[in-house]
Amino acid sequence: MGLDAKSVEFLAAHGRAYLYVLAADGSARGWPMIARYHDGMLVMTTYRKAPKTPHLAQAKRATVIVTSDEGDTPFHYAVAEGPLTLRDITPDMADEVTRRMHGPTPGDTEISHFRARLLEGKRALIEVRADSAPLYTLGPA
Amino acid sequence: MSRPKPTVAMTPEEIAAFLSACANPAAVCVPDGKGGLVARMARYQVGNGGIGNGQPVQGVNIARTGAAADLPAGDGACVLVDTYPSYAGICGAMLRGRLDVDGDEARLDARHVSGFDFTKLKKS
Numbered sequence: 001m002g003l004d005a006k007s008v009e010f011l012a013a014h015g016r017a018y019l020y021v022l023a024a025d026g027s028a029r030g031w032p033m034i035a036r037y038h039d040g041m042l043v044m045t046t047y048r049k050a051p052k053t054p055h056l057a058q059a060k061r062a063t064v065i066v067t068s069d070e071g072d073t074p075f076h077y078a079v080a081e082g083p084l085t086l087r088d089i090t091p092d093m094a095d096e097v098t099r100r101m102h103g104p105t106p107g108d109t110e111i112s113h114f115r116a117r118l119l120e121g122k123r124a125l126i127e128v129r130a131d132s133a134p135l136y137t138l139g140p141a
Numbered sequence: 142m143s144r145p146k147p148t149v150a151m152t153p154e155e156i157a158a159f160l161s162a163c164a165n166p167a168a169v170c171v172p173d174g175k176g177g178l179v180a181r182m183a184r185y186q187v188g189n190g191g192i193g194n195g196q197p198v199q200g201v202n203i204a205r206t207g208a209a210a211d212l213p214a215g216d217g218a219c220v221l222v223d224t225y226p227s228y229a230g231i232c233g234a235m236l237r238g239r240l241d242v243d244g245d246e247a248r249l250d251a252r253h254v255s256g257f258d259f260t261k262l263k264k265s
Binding site: 023139 | 164165166168170171172176177178180181182183184204206207208216217218219221223224225226231233235237
């Protein structure tokens with residue numbers, strides 16, 4: 001099932017996200033993240049030893065809220081849902097993951113630091129395929 | 142002598158102050174009872190406890206309006222509030238517990254409350 005053009009445009013333009021999974025005990029667990037939409041996937045990274053990692057490892061699916069930038073008015077958000085995969089980022093994946101997270105023009109300081117962290121071999125790649133991603137608007141305060 | 146490991150964890154008082162001051166909406170997620178999740182953004186207010194009376198936050202009241210009107214009641218709900226002015230300035234709070242709904246209002250009674258403040262790394 002493909003996403004509509006407006007959802008794709010919104011996901012591609014925004015990165016503030018909240019990643020949620022259903023934990024083994026049946027509760028929702030979530031974490032603020034930076035997510036990048038690339039080829040139908042929401043791509044995120046985390047430390048392999050982060051407290052969230054065991055929850056992600058057992059989850060088969062995830063729900064990701066991607067929002068407008070902080071303070072934007074009107075404030076829009078998409079709720080993406082789909083299968084989740086988690087795998088270690090090996091040093092040979094560093095360039096590919098950097099490109100997916102930051103685009104094809106690395107070089108600025110923040111991106112260099114991001115790539116350097118990947119090369120340490122301590123991070124994991126989180127991918128959520130967006131099977132659906134309806135858009136919503138938050139009402140005024 | 143080794144230096145203590147820096148922590149980004151907030152104290153209960155810091156969490157109360159953060160939630161009371163943060164203008165960002167909350168991310169609210171509730172299991173739907175069928176193996177899925179319902180997740181929405183919603184306005185919130187600190188409920189009992191909080192900075193006003195100096196008590197730890199015990200819950201938040203959530204506006205169940207607009208797209209958030211379909212948030213179901215249930216155990217295992219998770220509410221996140223954060224701010225991200227920069228990587229070094231990330232602050233956030235997580236509350237987990239039961240969500241009860243009453244018309245266009247919902248209330249999370251928090252059984253677990255935690256918070257993180259990356260600015261503490263700079264200070265340590």
